[in-house]
Structure formats: C-alpha cells, structure tokens
Amino acid sequence: MSKETGLTDILQKYDEFINLKLKPNLKAVLDSRDEVFNTISEYQKLKSQIELIQKGEHKELKTMVDLGSQFYVQAHVPDTTYIYVNVGFGFHVQFTLDEAKVFIDKKEQRLQSSVDKYTEEADKIRAHIKMVLEAMAEAMDSTK
Template sequence: MGDSIQEKIARYETFVNEGLRKDLKDTLDARDAIYDQISEYLKLAKDIEVIKDNGLTEMKTQVDLGSNFYAQAKIPDTTYIFVNIGFGFHAQLTLDEALAFITKKEAHLQKKAEKYTEKAAQIRAHIKIVLEAMAEVMKLNNTPRPRNLEL
C-alpha cells in the first residue's frame, strides 16, 4: 500500500511540474507579449502627439529593421501614417484616426491581458490545491516531502 501512495504522489508531482507549471509559464508569457504590444501602441500614440503638438509636416527618424538594427528614415509628409492593425495588415490613417484606433486597440489588448492574468491565477490556485493535498496525504502516511515541491 505504501508503494501505491508513493506512485500516486509521484504522478501528482509530475502533473504539477510538467503540466500546471508549464501552463502557468505559457500563460504568463502570452500575457507579457500582449503587454509588449500595448507598450508599442502607447509609444506610437506618444510619437503622434509630438507630431501634432509641434506641427511637424516632415521629419527624420530611425526605424528598427529588426534585432535592434536601425536605419535613418526621412518622412516627407506626416499627414498619414501606416498602423499595424493586426494579422500582418497595415492601414493608412490620419493622425487623429490613428489615435482613435490606438485607444480602442489598447483597451482590447488590456482585456486580453486581464483574461491571461485570471487564467494564471486559476492555474496558481490549482497548483496550490494539488500541493496541499499531496502534503496532507504525506502527513497522514508519514511520508517525507519531495524536495522540489513548494507551496
């Protein structure tokens, strides 16, 4: 009977470490990616405000080509900008249209991030429940607690 309990504890330990903790990491990574998107949109909104406040009709800037490799760029007309609207599509918008889009997009992304935060909290709760149940079973059977499990 003692072997049976040890086997069950080992299965629960595997479930926590390989299942729940991996799900938690994936969920938090997805939420962080959304926060990165929000940050990019907020930077764009700030840049648009600078263009509008200073009445810039043309400007020079640096463009990230990827992997933090920048190139000089000259924008001859700031009347319109191209905004990433998702799924690999860009739309040509006026500055005011772009600000309105960014406001809506940021609110949408915040809601998605909140859902991931709630999911992460649920996964943390499941981990805690399983670990507490394992601790209770081990206490009842005077089984030493595995070293790699923490509440």
C-alpha cells in the same frame, strides 16, 4: 503493495502532474500575457510619438527605423499628415494622426481584455497547483 508504496506512487503522480502539466501551462499563459503587454507598450509608444508630432506641428520628420534585428536606417518623412498603422495580420492602414490615436485607444482596450483573460487563467492554474500541493501535504500528514 504496502500503504507507503501506494502513497509514494500517488505523491509521485501529483508531483509529475505539477511539473509536467501545470507549471508548463502556467509559463505558456504568462509568456502569452507578456507578449500582449509588449504589444500594448508598442501602441503606447506610437501614441506618444503621434502626440509629440502634433504638439510640435512638424510637417516633416527625420527618424530612425528598425529594419529588424536592431538594424536601423535613417528615414525622412516628408508629410506627417498621415501615418500607416499595423492593424494586424500584416495589414497597414493609412490614418490621420487623430484617427490613429482613436484606433490605438480601441486596440489597447481589446488587448487589455486579453491580458485580463490571461491573468485569470494564470490565477486558475496557480490555484490548481496550490490545491495539488495541499493534497500532497494532507496525504503525507495522514500517514503520520
């Protein structure tokens, strides 16, 4: 086997490693991070709605509720003293509006730490991709 054939095989393996392993891993990590960002956004919306209810001192409320797949129905909330918040794993807990805001703040902090971990992991994967690309460039330069 010639030197060029061996180099071509090595470069092909590097390329496959990037395209079949590193890039899909990076996409999965970034998708997971985006899901957490969406969850944070939902909690922030809920918190702003709670603050609007508190500012307006509404004792009852009419709203639209998404039943899924963009299918909305009108809902009447006769008492805005309490709110049910999805705390995860399909559980909903009854909170006062102030308790809900405290819970949301804590939940956002935990979710932000998840975002930070995903960002750190994505940065490591990007660094690996860069390192492999540099190794490929170096290997090609060494043949010249």
